[in-house]
Amino acid sequence: MLCCVNPDCQKPLNPDKNNYCHSCRAELIPLLGGRYRPTQVLSDEGGFGRTYLAEDVHKLNECCVVKQFAPKLQGTGPLTKATELFKQEASRLQELAEHPQIPTLLAYFEQNGYLFLVQQFINGQNLLKEWEKRGNYNETEIRELLLDLLPILKFIHVRGVIHRDIKPQNIIRRQNDGRLVLIDFGASKQLTATVQTKMGTVIGSHGYTALEQMQDGKAYPGSDLFSLGATSFHLLTGVRPSQLWIQQGYGWVASWRQHLVSSGRDEISVSIELGEIFDKLLQLDIQKRYQSADEVIADLTPGLPPLSPLPVTILTPTFSSAPANKGLVSPKQNNTLKSQLLLVSSILTLGLAGVWYFQTPRNEYSQPISQPIQPPKKPSENYFQPKPLKGHSSDVNSVAFSPDGTILGSASDDKTIKLWNLASKEEIHTLEGHSNWIWAIAFSSDSKTLASGSADKTIKLWNLETGKLIRTLEGNADGVTSLAFSSDGKTLASGTASKDMKIKLWNLETGKLIRTLEGHTSGVPSVAFSPDGKTLASGSWDKTIKLWNLDTGKEIRTLQGNENSILSVAFAPDGVTLASGSRDKIIKLWNLKTGKEIRTLRGHNDKVNSVAFVPGRSQNDLTVVSGSSDKTIKLWNPSTGREIRTLETGSGYIYAIAISPDGKTIAGGGSGENILKIWQTIQ
The missing domain is CATH 3.30.200.20 (Phosphorylase Kinase; domain 1)
Structure with missing residues (x-):
């Protein structure tokens, strides 16, 4: 529709x-x-x-x-x-x-x-719907809610922004990690208020909006804190401030405690400390109200030292799930621990927002380490801070290394391809000629030719030495979503979007179409040649992977088992193992001789857009790398299925990854401030 x-x-x-x-x-x-x-x-x-x-x-x-x-x-x-x-x-x-x-x-x-x-788009449920489904929150949950939201308010307030409309509908619990996300900052609401002030427009929602904001149209950090208090009151008691406002205006604020006991319900337990925090959050007089998020955090976590002087360390909080009667952690101690760790995590996340950084290193069994990152002792563990390569003006959809390891290519929504000298990290050429965004690029095996596929339905071949266009391949009914060269450099495979759904094989010497492979029922965002050049794998939005015999053009078999679209496929050096990444957030490893799934790698919180193998000294020394819309790149041991480590970006989706031929460099392209970056490794 x-x-x-x-x-x-x-x-x-x-x-x-x-x-x-x-x-x-x-x-x-x-x-x-x-x-x-x-x-x-x-x-x-x-x-x-x-x-x-x-x-x-x-x-x-x-x-x-x-x-x-x-x-x-x-x-x-x-x-x-x-x-x-x-x-x-x-x-x-x-x-x-x-x-x-x-x-x-x-x-x-x-x-x-x-x-x-x-x-x-935030995939999750807003807190009003969550409350309607599950009922009232308890005190521990209200404290956790406040400690998750207050660092966000601190972040926006120090930047001079007032949200103006905090209420349960504008807070979403993100499905993949349970964190709260503040939405609807209302460019339209603030703009509306600016251009419509003569009409008396007020931003906010009755019952949740502070008095000064409702009367004068003026909002301050304390105004948002009143709204946060009203939101917490609603979730704790089940009584909507909007209904109370209709009945008695702001009269309910001074007597909010009377709603802790309602007809047909048991008394709601609230500690003296939380009650006093509510009293101060819900003050009508803004001068008597909390003036900053930090003041509320201090009262929620009495006795804790200020966190700002601490070194920047990324912590992974681990909460004990053991019953209190086991003698490990009492309920009160466990709740305090949860609040303190959540606060530490929130503030550290706040301090690192928008910066590319590394997650605390994890061992192969993904046990969190809560110490500051130390210089690695083993060369194989040395992942340096990623270096951004700046030049594109929009998202990077594809990255690739030349087989000789000297050039990195990147393709973007800005309709350009950039070639980078891998040694100097400087731009060599900008290739222009496509009339729409570019989805895919691939290098020929002799590192002399680059192919690019675009939403303009064409494939262009470029001379890497001169940066000049060699020829344009046409004949697709939809945008070209994927490209791959055969190992001998004589054949190019291309996949197309949903209106075409076909895979085409092209002769690179003549630019002529060799044959068309048909069978998928939706677009083909990924194609890959086996190392021996005899088999082509294609991953499709129709949730399947197909293997094709390139001598005959016939389908060998179809691999099925994913619940959502296949977004990326990659052959292991042995030509027997295939990795696939999917919209269902998982990586699957397949045995191509049997057509059976070997194992599933789980750990990403959003779709897996790209997968690749890091070549090793032996078959047992391989590493699988995956890039995801959860803003991380993960490294996996394919033999055990264990996560080795996570490279966490902090902001920006990862749409594409590539590994240099020597396995020492990872390139990642995507969205965000630094849309193209590389990680140097020592193996």
Whole structure:
């Protein structure tokens, strides 16, 4: 379905084939900003626009959130001012999105007279829905909630931003790790307030919004803290502040304790300490209220020293799950430990947000080490800080090393390919010629030719020495999503997106099509040649992997077992083992002689976009590397299935990885501030 983006449309969902909305007759916009396909209305912004669920067609239909601002303003002056303010707010949101518990800003633009802002989609449930499903929180859970959210508020407040609308609906518990994410910073709400002040517009929600914000339209850090207190009250007691506000205005605030006991329910237990914190959070007079998130944290964790002087150390908190009657940890001690460790984790995460850094090294059995990172004792454990290579202006979708190990290539949404000298880390060439974003690149075995595949449905071949275009291969019905050269450098394989679904084999000397392999029922984002050049593996969005005999063009077998799309495939040097990465967050290892699954590697919290093998001195010395939208690169022992270590980026998805021929360098491409980077290793 395609969603009409007329903010006044009453029935916005339309069949894909429609050119005009069946309800309001407005012309439908298939792609916002040339890449975001609106599929569903998530919320209505009170006549000033809407929020949509959308698919990013540049990123294999990855979900995102599109916020529309459609101010009904008279004259060009106010609209020009609104556009300027929208851009300023988008810039501010981009800065805030460095925090891992704030959605990433993906884009902002103007189209058809509307303003749009695109943000990361958070897979999870908001706290209102969570409360409706599970019931009231206990005191321990409220403390953990506060200690998870307060560092986020500190982060935005020191940057001069007030959220203005904290309530259960605007807090999502992220499904993959259970952390709380603060959403809806409301560029549209702040902009609306700016351009509509004469109409008396107030940002906020009755019952959750502080008095000064409701009366004067002015908000301060303490205003957000009042809203956090009201939110916590709601989740603790089950009583909605909005209902109390309708009945008695702000009268409920002074007597909030009376709602700890309600008809038909047992008394809700709250400690004296937490009660006093609620008293101060819910003060009507802002001068008597907490003035900063740090003040609340200090009262929640009395006796703990300030954490800011501590060295920057990444900790992995481990909570005891042993029953209290085992004598290990009492309930009170365990709750305190949880709160303290959660606080340490939150503040350290806050301090490192937006910076590429390493997770504390883990051994092969993934036991956390809570000491500062020390210089490694073994050369094989030496992973230096990644070096960003700056030059692309948008996401990097593909990276590849030349077989001679001298050049790194990167392809981007900015329609360019860049070639980098691996020794000096300097840019050699920028290759331009595609008319749309570039999905894939691959080097020929003699390191003289580069192939690139694009959403413009073409493949281009480039001379690496001169940086000049050799020829363009055409004939695809959809964008080219994947490329691979045979080991002899004479054949190029290409995979295409969903409207084509075909794999093509090309003769590199003539540029002619050799044959077409058909069988997949959806797009093919990954193809790979076996080391002997006799077999091709293809991974598809149809959840299958197919193996093809290249002499006959016939399908050998289909590998099945994934619950979602296959995004990447890679052969091991022995040609018998295949690794695959999937949207279902797992890596599978396959025995190609039997067609059976060897093992499944689990540990990523989001889709696995890319997999590769690091060559070893022997077959038992191999390493599997995987890059994921969970913003990490993981290294695995394929013999045992154990995770060796995690390279954690801090911000930005990993869309593609590549390993240098000598196995000493890992390249990662993706989104974020440093969209292309390399890790040097010593083996």
